[in-house]
Amino acid sequence: MTARDLIPIAVLTILAALLPLVVTSSPVLNFLVFMLIVALGAQGWNILGGFGGQFSFGHAAFFGTGAYATAILQLHYGVNAWAGLVLATVAGGVVGWVIGFLSFRSGLRGSYFALVTLAFAEVFRILANAASFTGGAAGLLIKLDVRAANLQFDDRAVFYWLVLAFVAAVLLLTRWIQRSRFGAQLVAVRENEDAAKALGVDSLKVKLRAIALSGAVTALSGCLYAQYFLYIDANIAYGSWISVELLLAPIIGGVGTVFGPVVGALTLHGLGEIAKQFAGRIPGIDLIVFGGVLVLAVAFARGGILGLLERLRDRGRGMVTRGPKEVSHAGR
């Protein structure tokens, strides 16, 4: 990685970090924290789905695992919240590796992989809804005890900075992946798995590494969600909606790009909020916008918002228009 790789990430992070000094209204901060948590989970999805081209429709399996792991460790075993955060992230990585091992070993790709991840998330949801140590349908409440040692802060801004720090760290991680040998192999597997294998890429190993990393990052976001709202149940943590949300953000923002998931999460939730302001009493209006934006993005903006911007920039410079560099044609 060079300075050119690091500077945009650093500048954006610093700018974002200054926000709470200007904005102090707690609904806005709430919105920003939630948006960043979604962005973080979406960054996890993007490692596997964007760079690796393996479209998961069940990333809730990792999000929920992170959320439940930290809650259960704190409630039933008295583990410290920070240690819980680390263990939850590891748990997400392990679950990712196991699901990956089972499905990639059987050679599942494209639609089949999407379906099997969906089914895993659904099994987890039903189990968490029925088992007693996950609190069953009533869910789990993390005890309110506001201390930094418990990862609970009386100032929302502190939590915002914490999530932002993780998002920035994953931006760096993603940039590193993009520049590394591993990233190149991952993209090769996405573009043409058979060709990559013929060139000596161990595609199973590369995909397993990607899904473990992806699961860990998304579990971290689930853990932060549980820690911020101090409550989870099976339908929040393992529900199909979170799987969809984590996939929408990168697709809208720019799949397989470093900033795509963050741009996508901000755009989607921004538009959702605007729609709610205009038609607040109509239930589901923000989701109608989400779905519409998804169809429009696929139809008119391949490569998402970032891909669109790149093409506009090239056109502005008078260059020959070409397809966005990092578009994935996943799903096969």
Place this chain on the structure above:
Amino acid sequence: MYSPQIILEASLNGLMTGAVYALIALGLTLIYGVLHIINFAHGALLTCAMFAVWIAWAVLGMDPYLAILPLVPLMFALGYGLQRFVIGPASHGDDGNILLVTLGLSIVLENVLLALFQSDTRTLDTDYSFQVVALGPLLLSYPRLIGLGVAVVVTGLLWLLLNRTDTGKAIRAVAKEKLGANLVGIDVPHVYAVTFGLGCACLAVAAGLLMPTFYVNPRIGGAFVLVAFTVVVLGGMGSIPGALLGGLFIGVVESLCGLFLGDSLGQIGIFLIFIAVLLVRPTGLFGAKA
């Protein structure tokens, strides 16, 4: 503790629920078999059809079974239009894109229904909703029995359509070899849209059969569509007899799991089968080798 009679009754009940699963899966498998895509909007389209049946009953006082007759062409037209004017053009022929476009459509449809009807659960009642038919010592639900019969007939009709008509021949040609079909003068986008329309028409029948004993709310389709995916994968993606047998089998599995494990865990048997089939034999029991 479980007498053979209870188990037999649960199995038969499951068989009858399975018939409706089969109908939903039939549409899904047909679309998969020809367009080679997984239609994520299938559940939301089913919900639309169920609301249509409910409206026909609540506003026009129409019997849900009778409502199937006008609803079949309506759903066919809706499916045809969606594929021809939205899904086809928006996805530029890329499989991954189709997956995403149908996902986006399902989100939009589901939430438009939510905006129109709120999240209330609605039911309709008919004289025969709770009627039973005695078969020896067994009591079978009359509307479910009708469902089983209709599902078998519709499967047969669909099979005849595909194997005995020119349209069916065109559909099979496109499914086998898109380019070749195009070269001999088949209008491929039209065939795609017809297939999508047929898949949606199956949902109209399923909705009419479901409503006398079931309820509808804007999110109900999601519950069915996962089961339908399981049926399709189990029966072999694209296989019509596979969808029928798979649907019946899954209905029995769900019913027996519900009996032995309780309601909250009843569906887990379905998903475990789903994962196992995907991992061990993703081409399904009746599917051709991929």
